[in-house]
């Protein structure tokens with residue numbers, strides 16, 4: 001076959017119109033040249049998973065790419081702001097800590113702040129309790145007080161510049177918002193159910209998809225956003241799925257909304273139960289709730305009743321069951337098909353990483369956008385980026401289950417005693433000595449994120465960075481006190497989350513039920 005390097009892609013087909021499909025379509029609407037025709041196919045009859053409401057700060061880069069006005073976006077999606085995640089009952093029953101998006105204190109002569117703090121605790125003979133270090137993080141103190149404002153950008157030394165945030169939004173409204181954006185950007189939408197995928201007999205490349213009404217949509221590049229079905233990458237091209245269920249046993253979730261509250265918390269809550277955990281995501285018009293659980297450890301009836309018992313108010317729809325397996329496809333890109341979203345892999349929503357993985361897949365695709373040559377070296381690069389990113393997030397999520405002292409159920413006993421990946425074991429070992437934590441290349445989570453969960457779940461290191469011994473003890477104490485005071489005062493001066501929403505981005509009241517409560521897979 002002659003090389004087709006340099007010949008541009010003419011027809012790109014996005015299969016699926018969930019969050020992954022519409023995010024990809026919106027990005028293409030912004031970035032694609034006029035020579036490229038982009039078609040998205042979706043089936044209302046099949047529907048979307050319709051969950052995915054908590055995000056992390058990099059989403060702002062995606063909004064930035066699209067040139068979205070943030071206040072309009074918040075109003076249109078009934079969004080609220082998120083400063084982190086509160087974990088309840090994870091290390092021990094009764095424990096509570098916040099994994100914030102911001103940073104702890106300020107580093108001293110290149111030594112990370114937590115070392116100074118740990119020495120102070122040790123010298124004072126004080127135990128290290130989950131969330132104590134949170135007093136030195138503006139995002140934590142603001143979250144505890146229900147306060148929010150955007151960070152200042154004018155003075156990088158101001159404490160307020162350290163605030164980072166993300167959003168909680170209505171997944172259905174988000175897809176609708178992106179669809180409008182993509183429509184305006186010239187993306188064609190086709191409604192129909194795909195029944196067959198055509199392949200070139202010689203190369204195995206996908207050439208088109210056949211709909212149930214007989215139409216064929218042809219293309220030279222396909223993005224598989226078909227959700228858990230993975231119609232193109234998994235079913236047709238046969239890229240195997242690597243299951244991580246032995247590390248992440250949760251394989252089901254019930255999701256249910258309930259009425260909202262007057263001052264929505266500016267954080268997600270993840271409360272550990274007997275065989276999984278419950279999420280609570282406050283939006284402007286309702287609260288999204290769910291129970292992620294291991295079907296090997298709890299039956300569905302009990303799982304749903306644990307969920308309903310923990311709601312803030314009466315449910316406003318029937319609980320919906322979703323089934324999944326944690327893991328990823330061995331490769332995200334094969335031949336002329338790249339999988340974005342659930343078709344490429346799934347990690348449970350404990351750290352709200354799925355939408356980020358969609359965005360990351362899109363950005364990397366933009367960086368390695370193919371031509372008709374489909375250069376294998378570039379495809380391999382894409383796959384190695386995605387693999388590394390997935391694996392690092394996987395380790396971080398496993399940490400939450402493994403770092404527990406809970407002995408009250410088989411589920412926690414199994415999690416506490418499991419064999420963890422070597423990469424995570426090494427991370428914990430390095431931390432456990434001198435409180436060292438290093439961010440691996442392509443690790444989404446910063447050192448501060450690891451510190452939050454390690455300390456929050458009671459993995460207290462034996463010692464701290466030896467360089468701290470060179471710091472004057474009294475001066476360190478004064479530094480810690482003034483850091484805590486400034487953070488406390490700054491948080492206190494911030495408006496409440498509710499006041500901020502009312503002032504800048506109050507959404508119109510709408511029906512509190514999810515807009516796309518479609519059948520789960």
Ligand code: FAD
Pocket residue numbers: 015016017018019020021041042043044046047048049050051052053054055171192193194195225226227228229231253255290322324340341342343349352353354355356358
């Ligand atoms: P889907 O939403 O399933 O969309 C698939 C699309 O493909 C649909 O449009 C469907 O109609 C179409 N399709 C499928 N088959 C065909 C066919 N034969 N013909 C035509 N069209 C077809 N992520 C977060 O970031 N934060 C969270 O808080 C979060 N919470 C979650 C909670 C749970 C319980 C689960 C399961 C996931 C959660 N996620 C979360 C993940 C998030 O929901 C997904 O990453 C996101 O919705 C993307 O889904 P998708 O677009 O890949 O798939």
